Amino acid sequence: QSVLTQPPSASGTPGQRVTISCSGSSSNIGSNYVYWYQQLPGTAPKLLIYRSDQRPSGVPDRFSASKSGTSASLAISGLRSEDEADYYCAAWDDSLSGPEFGGGTKLTVL
Amino acid sequence: QLQLQESGPGLVKPSETLSLTCTVSGGSISSSTYYWGWIRQPPGKGLEWIGSIYYSGNTYYNPSLKSRVTISVDTSKNHFSLKLSSVTAADTAVYSCASQFWSAWDRYFDSWGQGTLVTVSS
Numbered sequence: 712q713s714v715l716t717q718p719p720s721a722s723g724t725p726g727q728r729v730t731i732s733c734s735g736s737s738s739n740i741g742s743n744y745v746y747w748y749q750q751l752p753g754t755a756p757k758l759l760i761y762r763s764d765q766r767p768s769g770v771p772d773r774f775s776a777s778k779s780g781t782s783a784s785l786a787i788s789g790l791r792s793e794d795e796a797d798y799y800c801a802a803w804d805d806s807l808s809g810p811e812f813g814g815g816t817k818l819t820v821l
Numbered sequence: 822q823l824q825l826q827e828s829g830p831g832l833v834k835p836s837e838t839l840s841l842t843c844t845v846s847g848g849s850i851s852s853s854t855y856y857w858g859w860i861r862q863p864p865g866k867g868l869e870w871i872g873s874i875y876y877s878g879n880t881y882y883n884p885s886l887k888s889r890v891t892i893s894v895d896t897s898k899n900h901f902s903l904k905l906s907s908v909t910a911a912d913t914a915v916y917s918c919a920s921q922f923w924s925a926w927d928r929y930f931d932s933w934g935q936g937t938l939v940t941v942s943s
Contacts, residue, residue: 743926744929748930754935755933755934755935755936756868758929758931761927761931767931799867799868801930807884808881809870809872809873809881809882810928810929812860812867812869812870814866814867815867815868
């Protein structure tokens with residue numbers, strides 16, 4: 712069972728906006744940056760968001776993220792079929808002295 | 822752009838030691854900016870961090886695996902390695918290596934290998 716809690720699934724239709732939540736605690740999200748990874752089927756995870764709300768170059772601005780207290784969320788607007796993937800949140804955990812991942816959310820584009 | 826590639830046996834017997842190597846290209850493993858990490862993903866499940874190493878040899882491990890894990894680095898070959906001892910079926914997973922950007926407040930995996938499936942079975 713992951714320390715960071717994500718819903719196991721999410722879905723939306725093309726063009727819609729979907730959000731994925733990530734809940735943690737004071738030892739991880741509450742005191743450290745949150746990162747989001749996108750894992751397309753059969754591929755390695757790709758960094759989507761760093762420093763809680765920053766996009767690496769090449770990541771479309773349809774992807775946005777925020778953090779508040781011990782929770783974070785990823786929003787995808789203008790949903791496309793190619794966004795169908797697993798999404799993972801992650802944060803450094805001061806108790807673990809290492810990175811923690813969420814359990815992942817499988818996004819389905821209907 | 823860093824590229825990482827895992828190599829090693831895809832089948833390990835129970836109670837034996839799993840050994841994998843990650844070869845880094847497109848950059849030096851001796852970079853001061855990075856740690857180098859191992860992450861695994863059991864079939865159908867989420868990601869689990871195993872441990873990470875700095876080029877100097879400094880390591881830190883997931884406490885849940887620490888007693889069985891050894892990560893080492895060979896700067897002359899630009900690669901780092903994972904050993905996981907006393908494996909069981911629960912260790913069956915896709916094992917991936919990744920570069921871990923490291924600063925005082927920012928620590929994240931920014932380049933990943935494609936991953937290699939390791940099955941524990943007799």
